[in-house]
Structure formats: structure tokens, C-alpha cells
Amino acid sequence: MPxxxxxxxxxxxxxxxxxxxxxxxxxxxxxxxxxARRGWSVALLARGLKGLEDAKREVEQAGGTGLVLPVxxxxxxxxxxxxDRVVAAWGGIDVWVNNAMATIFAPVERITPSEFKRVTExxxxxxxxxxxxxxxxxxxxGAGTIVQVGSALAYRSIPLQxxxxxxxxxxxxxxxxxxxxxIHESSPIRLTMVHLPAVNTPQFDWARSRLPRRLQPVPxxxxxxxxxxxxxxxxxxxxxxxxxxxPTIKAILGTMAAPGLLDRLMARRAWDGQMTPDPAEPxxxxxxxxxxxxxxxxGRFAPVSKPGAITASDSLVRGVAGAVAVxxxxxxxxxxxxxxxxxxxxxxxxxxx
Numbered sequence: 001m002p003x004x005x006x007x008x009x010x011x012x013x014x015x016x017x018x019x020x021x022x023x024x025x026x027x028x029x030x031x032x033x034x035x036a037r038r039g040w041s042v043a044l045l046a047r048g049l050k051g052l053e054d055a056k057r058e059v060e061q062a063g064g065t066g067l068v069l070p071v072x073x074x075x076x077x078x079x080x081x082x083x084d085r086v087v088a089a090w091g092g093i094d095v096w097v098n099n100a101m102a103t104i105f106a107p108v109e110r111i112t113p114s115e116f117k118r119v120t121e122x123x124x125x126x127x128x129x130x131x132x133x134x135x136x137x138x139x140x141x142g143a144g145t146i147v148q149v150g151s152a153l154a155y156r157s158i159p160l161q162x163x164x165x166x167x168x169x170x171x172x173x174x175x176x177x178x179x180x181x182x183i184h185e186s187s188p189i190r191l192t193m194v195h196l197p198a199v200n201t202p203q204f205d206w207a208r209s210r211l212p213r214r215l216q217p218v219p220x221x222x223x224x225x226x227x228x229x230x231x232x233x234x235x236x237x238x239x240x241x242x243x244x245x246x247p248t249i250k251a252i253l254g255t256m257a258a259p260g261l262l263d264r265l266m267a268r269r270a271w272d273g274q275m276t277p278d279p280a281e282p283x284x285x286x287x288x289x290x291x292x293x294x295x296x297x298x299g300r301f302a303p304v305s306k307p308g309a310i311t312a313s314d315s316l317v318r319g320v321a322g323a324v325a326v327x328x329x330x331x332x333x334x335x336x337x338x339x340x341x342x343x344x345x346x347x348x349x350x351x352x353x
């Protein structure tokens with residue numbers, strides 16, 4: 001990773017260090033393995049010890065070094081202490097990935113205040129707590145990159161996940177504000193946000209739900225490795241935002257262009273799109289306590305998950321969309337002028353002076 005300052009010999013000799021929250025399963029676990037394949041030291045933060053230990057084994061098998069730190073990201077003191085332990089063990093933090101999340105699937109009126117609070121504390125405030133812990137050490141180091149794992153739902157909310165959509169939107173607002181502050185300070189610390197599409201993770205078998213049928217992500221579904229590689233890319237290049245997958249790009253641009261149309265579209269498609277035909281069955285969930293037995297890298301949608309996706313920075317997508325819009329406006333103006341000139345041109349029936 002490029003840094004804005006020269007490194008000491010001790011810093012240059014150590015492995016690069018990444019901290020990943022929500023590292024015991026899904027996107028976080030895939031990201032840990034992706035960094036490990038590149039030789040990084042990986043600090044693994046999550047609540048469930050068994051899932052963390054399994055993730056550590058995969059990290060070490062991939063060529064990295066793992067450090068297990070059981071943490072609930074809703075607790076700022078635990079997160080800060082974890083950051084201190086990483087620095088004590090490995091000398092610094094090059095990248096911090098805020099990935100931990102929690103959600104509940106239910107209509108708004110069936111979600112309790114305590115459930116709204118818990119989703120907010122994990123999915124939004126967990127990113128705040130991780131960011132503050134990272135900033136503490138990166139300011140001392142004079143360098144570092146913070147990666148916020150967002151979602152297309154940070155821009156385009158859908159029914160039945162109001163708590164999660166709101167938390168992801170809050171994380172985007174927080175990130176934009178902090179980015180401006182870092183620019184104001186001329187800080188060398190880099191801040192980037194990765195917005196993901198639907199991913200094949202275990203969350204659909206352990207998220208709290210009050211829906212009548214079994215959960216699924218809204219198709220198309222992508223492999224966790226797609227998200228992991230995008231996060232690694234963001235850590236390397238630090239674009240303002242990285243949009244992963246055509247569905248994400250369409251959702252974000254569509255919301256900007258025609259939000260009312262997408263409201264109605266989501267009302268029709270996203271309601272049933274989050275459920276399979278199979279009836280829901282009683283099960284434990286991980287909203288307040290971990291469910292270690294389901295802490296796997298992949299979910300149950302491997303047969304239909306996509307192994308690749310278009311990934312582009314927000315500036316590139318906005319630039320292309322803007323160029324297309326300008327071209328369309330220019331073409332429309334040209335057509336109007338052409339028609340006007342035809343009406344104004346003389347004909348055989350018009351007298352010429």
C-alpha cells in the first residue's frame with residue numbers, strides 16, 4: 001500500500017497489517033483470506049470464538065498470520081482495546097476494514113425499539129467505533145487506510161430491512177463527513193467505501209426474521225470472493241467509493257434519476273425477492289448473541305452465485321453517466337435545431353425576396 005511518508009526499517013521489515021471486523025463469516029472471512037494470500041497479518045474481530053478460530057486457520061493456510069480478537073463492535077471500549085492489542089502485537093495498522101453488520105427482516109411495525117437499536121449499534125456505530133480506533137493509531141503513524149463496507153442499500157432502501165438500510169445510509173453520511181474533515185486537515189489517512197450487491201453469505205440463515213418464508217438475498221447473488229477482492233482493491237487504490245456489480249450501479253444511479261419509480265419497483269419486486277418459496281422454520285438468530293455453528297464463509301446459494309462482477313469507482317460511473325446524459329441532451333438540442341431549420345427554409349410555395 002502506498003504511504004505518504006518514508007517508513008523506518010522496522011516498519012518496512014514487518015508484514016503489512018489489516019484489521020477486519022465481522023471476520024468470522026461471509027464477506028469478512030473471505031476478505032481475511034484475500035489479504036492472507038497476499039502475505040498480510042490479519043486481525044480477526046467478531047463475537048463468535050469458533051468462527052474466528054476457523055477463519056484464523058484459513059488465513060494461515062493462505063499464507064498470512066492471524067490474530068483472534070473476540071469483540072462486539074457495538075462496544076466502543078472493546079473495539080479500542082482490540083486496536084491497541086493489534087499495535088502491541090504487530091507494531092501498527094495499515095488497513096482497517098469495517099465490515100461487521102446485523103439486520104432483521106420484518107415490516108417496520110413488527111420491529112421493536114430494542115431491535116432497531118441493536119442493528120444501529122452494530123451496523124452503523126460499529127463502523128464509527130472501528131474508525132475511531134483506527135484513526136487513533138493512523139494519526140500517530142502518519143498513514144493508513146480505512147475501508148467502510150457499505151451496500152447498494154445505503155443509497156436504495158428496500159422493504160423489510162428498514163433498520164439495516166437506515167444504518168448503512170448513516171454509515172455513508174458519517175464517512176462523507178469524516179472525509180471532508182481529513183481533506184481539511186490535509187491528512188495522509190485515506191478513507192474509502194465499498195458498496196456491495198447481494199452476496200452469498202450465512203446471514204440469511206442466522207439473521208432475525210419475522211417473514212413467513214425462508215430468507216434469500218435479492219438476486220442476482222454474488223460469491224463472497226467478489227466482495228473480498230473489491231475490498232482489497234479499495235484498500236490499495238482508495239477511491240472515494242467503489243461500486244461492486246451491475247445491480248449496485250443500477251440501484252444507485254436509478255435512485256438518483258428516478259427515486260419514485262424505484263420506490264414502486266422495490267414495493268413489487270423486493271418484497272417477495274427476499275424470500276424463497278420454502279416456509280420459514282424456527283431457528284436461532286445472531287442479533288444479540290453469536291451463532292457459531294453457522295459461521296461459514298459461504299451461504300447456501302453457491303449454485304446460483306456469480307463468481308465475478310463489474311467493479312468501478314463512483315467517479316468513473318458518474319463520469320460515464322454524465323457524458324451519456326450530456327450526449328443525449330446535445331443530440332436532443334441538435335434534433336430540435338434541425339427541425340427548426342427545416343421549418344424556416346424556403347420552399348417552392350414561399351416567395352423569395
